[in-house]
Every structure is written in C-alpha cells, then in structure tokens.
Amino acid sequence: MAPAALPVSAAPHSRFVVVQPIRPKLCAGCRRGPLAMLILEDAAPRCLDCADLGHLVFLARGDTALTRRAREESGLSAVVVRFNRRKGRYERQGVLVEEPALAQAEERCLADAESRRRRRIRDARRRAAQDARFAEAFAAEILRLFPGCPQDRAQEISAHASLRGSGRVGRSAAGRALSEGAVVCAVVASVRHLDTPYDRLLMNGLPRYAARRQIAAAVEARLRAWRDTGVGEEDTGTR
Known part of the structure; x- marks a missing residue:
C-alpha cells in the first residue's frame, strides 16, 4: 500500500x-x-x-x-x-x-552532440595519421633488418602487424618501441603463413608446434635471403 x-x-x-x-x-x-x-x-x-x-x-x-x-x-x-x-x-x-x-x-544538447561528433572526426584523423606514421616506421625497420625484403611486402607486413585494436605484435609495447624482436616476429609470422605450407598443415590436423618444426627450415631460408640483399626472391621459393 x-x-x-x-x-x-x-x-x-x-x-x-x-x-x-x-x-x-x-x-x-x-x-x-x-x-x-x-x-x-x-x-x-x-x-x-x-x-x-x-x-x-x-x-x-x-x-x-x-x-x-x-x-x-x-x-x-x-x-x-x-x-x-x-x-x-x-x-x-x-x-x-x-x-x-x-x-x-x-x-x-544538440550543439554539444555536434561538437562531440566533430571532435570524434578530428580524433579519428589524428589517430589515422599516427597509425600511418607508425606503419611507415615499422616498414622501414623491417627493411633495415631485412634489406632483401620487397618494399611492398614490408609495407604489407607492417600494415597487418600494426593494425590498431588487432592485438598483434605491432601493437604491443615492444612493437610500438620498434624493438628488433617484435619486428622479426612480425616478419616470421608473415613468412610462415604466406610462404610455407604452414596453414595447410594445420588444416590437415598437424599440431601447431609440429607444423612449426616442419616449416622452420623454409622460414629460416626466406629470412636468410631477405637479410642478404644479393639473393633474389625467386631463389627462395618454398611452395
């Protein structure tokens, strides 16, 4: 009541x-x-x-x-x-x-909403510019460590590894600091998935660590070739 x-x-x-x-x-x-x-x-x-x-x-x-x-x-x-x-x-x-x-x-309140919308646009542009600069620096570091890596491939690796919100190595603290370990990890991951039968092995049921052992020599060969500017891409195909 x-x-x-x-x-x-x-x-x-x-x-x-x-x-x-x-x-x-x-x-x-x-x-x-x-x-x-x-x-x-x-x-x-x-x-x-x-x-x-x-x-x-x-x-x-x-x-x-x-x-x-x-x-x-x-x-x-x-x-x-x-x-x-x-x-x-x-x-x-x-x-x-x-x-x-x-x-x-x-x-x-509408005026405030419009101000917030404009601020979001400015912030998005600022983040996009920061991301572009970081991706460029990451690609440059890839090419410094692996001068034989094609430039478009370095940019592709950088864009993938440094995608905002992805949780990939490029967004880690080490990646943002452009540490050599993080850059090498990004390159290794790209080579593993794109230049070896690693994905096919996983799809066929091979355990991840066993698959990595099986393609380790191919990955190392590609990294060695990219470190040596005198070896061409066509000399290191593994597929």
Missing part, C-alpha cells in the same frame, strides 16, 4: 513534487479524473491545472544532461515520482518543465 505522505528525499532540490498515482484519483478541486499526474495540497490530490502546473511538459528520466539543462532554463519545474510497491519507496520518473526551456535545452 502506498504511504500517505511523500518522503522529502523523493525529490531533492525541488519545491514541487508531482505524483503518478498507482490507483485512480480524482482532483479535489475540479473533480476531474482519473489523473495521470497529481500534486498533493493539504493531503488532497489536485490536478496540474488546478495547481497551476498544467502548462509544464513532461521530460522522462534517462538523459541526465538534457534534464539538468531543462531545469536550468525553466523558471518553474517539478519532479515527477511514482511509488514502487515492491521496493516500498518513491522513484523518480522524470521532471515537468516549461516547454520553451525544454526546447532550449534540446538545442544546447
């Missing part, structure tokens, strides 16, 4: 508390009803028109920024609550504010 009196905590920082009744209620003044919303005056229910709040519009809870701004813009406002029988307490459902105030608040 709903309590007879509304707790003060139901509507902090608000002079007016409007109730969404859980049982049909008639206005004690004009006798209209059942009321979707009412305000208690001297323990008697009054409709919003009789309480001089009928010109306000309801803004449901959920958008904290919009609610805060609507109340800031509104000269008159009220908190709307409803009694939750299961929890035994009143819970906020939203606010009543002046319609022009709500329109102004919506415009301010």
